[in-house]
Amino acid sequence: MSDRLPGFSTLAVHAGAQPDPTTGARATPIYQTTSFVFNDADHAASLFGLQAFGNIYTRIGNPTNAVLEERVAALEGGTAALAVASGHAAQVVVLQQLLQPGDEFIAARKLYGGSINQFTHAFKSFGWNVVWADPDDIASFERAVTPRTKAIFIESIANPAGSITDIEAISTVARKAGVPLIVDNTLASPYLIRPIDHGADIVVHSLTKFLGGHGNSLGGIIVDAGTFDWSTGGKYPMLSEPRPEYHGIRLQETFGNFAFAIACRVLGLRDLGPALSPFNAFMILTGIETLPLRMQKHCDNAKAVAEYLAGHPAVASVNYAGLPSDKYNQLARKYAPRGAGAVFTFSLKGGYDAGVSLVSKLQLFSHLANVGDTRSLVIHPASTTHSQLDDAAKIKSGAGPDVVRLSIGIEDKEDLIADLEQALGA
Amino acid sequence: MNHDAYPDNYIRGILNSVKSIAMVGASPVNVRPSYFAFKYLMQRGYDMIPVNPGHVGKELLGKPFVASLSDIGRPVDMIDIFRNSSHIMPVVEEALTLDPLPKVIWMQLGARDDAAAAKAESVGIKVVMNRCPKIEYGRLSSEISWMGVNSRTLSSKRAPAPTQGMRLSLNRMSVGGGNTAASDRAAKNKSEQS
Numbered sequence: 001m002s003d004r005l006p007g008f009s010t011l012a013v014h015a016g017a018q019p020d021p022t023t024g025a026r027a028t029p030i031y032q033t034t035s036f037v038f039n040d041a042d043h044a045a046s047l048f049g050l051q052a053f054g055n056i057y058t059r060i061g062n063p064t065n066a067v068l069e070e071r072v073a074a075l076e077g078g079t080a081a082l083a084v085a086s087g088h089a090a091q092v093v094v095l096q097q098l099l100q101p102g103d104e105f106i107a108a109r110k111l112y113g114g115s116i117n118q119f120t121h122a123f124k125s126f127g128w129n130v131v132w133a134d135p136d137d138i139a140s141f142e143r144a145v146t147p148r149t150k151a152i153f154i155e156s157i158a159n160p161a162g163s164i165t166d167i168e169a170i171s172t173v174a175r176k177a178g179v180p181l182i183v184d185n186t187l188a189s190p191y192l193i194r195p196i197d198h199g200a201d202i203v204v205h206s207l208t209k210f211l212g213g214h215g216n217s218l219g220g221i222i223v224d225a226g227t228f229d230w231s232t233g234g235k236y237p238m239l240s241e242p243r244p245e246y247h248g249i250r251l252q253e254t255f256g257n258f259a260f261a262i263a264c265r266v267l268g269l270r271d272l273g274p275a276l277s278p279f280n281a282f283m284i285l286t287g288i289e290t291l292p293l294r295m296q297k298h299c300d301n302a303k304a305v306a307e308y309l310a311g312h313p314a315v316a317s318v319n320y321a322g323l324p325s326d327k328y329n330q331l332a333r334k335y336a337p338r339g340a341g342a343v344f345t346f347s348l349k350g351g352y353d354a355g356v357s358l359v360s361k362l363q364l365f366s367h368l369a370n371v372g373d374t375r376s377l378v379i380h381p382a383s384t385t386h387s388q389l390d391d392a393a394k395i396k397s398g399a400g401p402d403v404v405r406l407s408i409g410i411e412d413k414e415d416l417i418a419d420l421e422q423a424l425g426a
Numbered sequence: 427m428n429h430d431a432y433p434d435n436y437i438r439g440i441l442n443s444v445k446s447i448a449m450v451g452a453s454p455v456n457v458r459p460s461y462f463a464f465k466y467l468m469q470r471g472y473d474m475i476p477v478n479p480g481h482v483g484k485e486l487l488g489k490p491f492v493a494s495l496s497d498i499g500r501p502v503d504m505i506d507i508f509r510n511s512s513h514i515m516p517v518v519e520e521a522l523t524l525d526p527l528p529k530v531i532w533m534q535l536g537a538r539d540d541a542a543a544a545k546a547e548s549v550g551i552k553v554v555m556n557r558c559p560k561i562e563y564g565r566l567s568s569e570i571s572w573m574g575v576n577s578r579t580l581s582s583k584r585a586p587a588p589t590q591g592m593r594l595s596l597n598r599m600s601v602g603g604g605n606t607a608a609s610d611r612a613a614k615n616k617s618e619q620s
Contacts, residue, residue: 020584052469063572078576247456248457256558
């Protein structure tokens with residue numbers, strides 16, 4: 001057997017999957033079952049005690065989900081992964097392993113709005129305190145570190161404007177502070193950026209977006225890079241201390257460089273409960289098989305649309321890191337040389353009314369609150385997701401009255417441009 | 427051998443060839459990692475010998491404990507050491523007095539002693555440090571994939587469902603990723619401090 005390493009596209013099709021042992025089925029079957037029979041009492045005890053590899057109950061693990069987990073772990077270059085019901089669930093499960101009440105984590109200010117809400121409000125009631133930092137000012141992360149800091153959270157390509165984060169610079173801050181760096185890689189997907197190669201210790205995704213890619217199934221995933229030593233200083237007791245739930249097992253000592261993924265499964269998913277449906281896992285797996293093809297087309301289309309918009313007289317500005325004039329173009333060349341993603345914003349000279357008018361006139365672009373679909377999507381944040389904010393707050397969050405966000409699909413780019421042309425023109 | 431990163435073929439060759447394994451530091455406590463590994467390797471068909479002077483006269487899963495390597499009284503292919511890095515050297519020194527010599531000395535996850543490794547390698551013994559044979563067997567057979575672990579292997583072949591006592595094929599195509607550099611570094615630093 002050679003140690004020759006297969007490429008990304010081969011892993012996207014094969015990693016984690018093999019013919020079904022019982023039937024020989026080549027596609028991964030949907031194991032739509034809640035539970036799995038034990039061979040005997042000793043087998044049951046071994047599984048419950050984490051001594052044996054195997055299946056117990058779909059809230060803890062499922063064979064279809066396991067294929068998805070191994071595939072994403074392989075694509076990200078991690079040691080293990082855990083699939084959960086949504087990207088939001090992934091964030092709760094990750095931070096539950098790291099934070100005790102009263103602890104802090106530092107998060108980049110530029111994040112998906114849903115994450116800002118979750119961190120600010122929902123997590124506050126758990127006693128997990130978010131401290132915001134500016135991803136365009138690395139020193140602001142250093143200044144935010146305190147003895148209670150347990151993690152740093154960033155997005156690789158940040159919502160909504162598609163700005164690129166300097167992952168390596170922030171990973172240096174995390175290493176110095178002795179805390180893990182968590183990177184939400186949803187908008188890049190591992191095809192464009194592999195955060196672990198740049199110093200991430202944990203990667204999370206909303207699988208709902210580009211990985212699943214077809215706008216049909218919710219899902220989330222946590223990837224363990226295997227790079228963080230959880231044993232130092234008793235800072236991460238979920239990993240380093242004997243767990244009463246498992247008669248005194250220490251997870252890091254027992255599971256080594258995939259202990260974090262195991263903690264997320266046996267302490268997080270088991271007890272919090274956000275399990276992924278095996279049917280959704282199957283849909284997302286099917287999507288991932290074509291990820292390299294789709295992602296390249298998404299990026300190529302996005303660049304063409306961004307260039308078109310940048311030259312349009314009704315457009316005031318375009319924020320797309322793939323444009324040479326963009327503020328984030330240097331970072332895009334370094335971190336995402338294959339393309340700067342397919343989610344970006346632009347602003348209209350006609351302000352709020354022009355934004356509302358554009359959205360109503362578009363025929364191919366769908367007006368909805370999602371990104372990373374095969375279909376091209378549009379949203380005017382000021383009249384929808386951010387409509388409750390006052391104008392100043394809208395502008396601060398990148399959702400000023402004149403701003404429109406696009407998620408470019410894999411249609412023919414000429415048709416997308418023609419649709420924008422008719423909607424902007426009249 | 428570069429002990430910071432083992433080629434899969436090196437580990438595969440060891441696990442495919444050894445038949446008997448003496449586990450130094452085997453614990454009868456069923457939440458200890460040594461118990462997990464002992465039980466699993468026994469179920470996968472290895473001839474297991476528990477070595478622990480504190481439990482002589484008792485059995486581990488039906489196998490009688492012996493006090494030391496020299497008390498085994500028959501040749502063993504591999505010695506699996508479940509001790510901290512600072513306690514490795516005396517075990518390796520004792521292993522080097524055995525006749526015939528073991529073919530492999532394996533130090534458990536978190537354990538690393540480069541001087542002891544060099545000593546064993548100088549007489550032709552293969553050495554693995556800071557790895558778990560249960561994890562490596564589960565990984566190369568892909569049985570560990572049930573836990574969402576990246577086996578770093580691929581196969582288009584239909585394999586039988588694992589049952590108790592079955593040896594599994596470890597001959598799958600190897601894949602990159604699953605960096606272990608950080609945990610290797612941590613173990614190395616700990617052994618240098620002690």
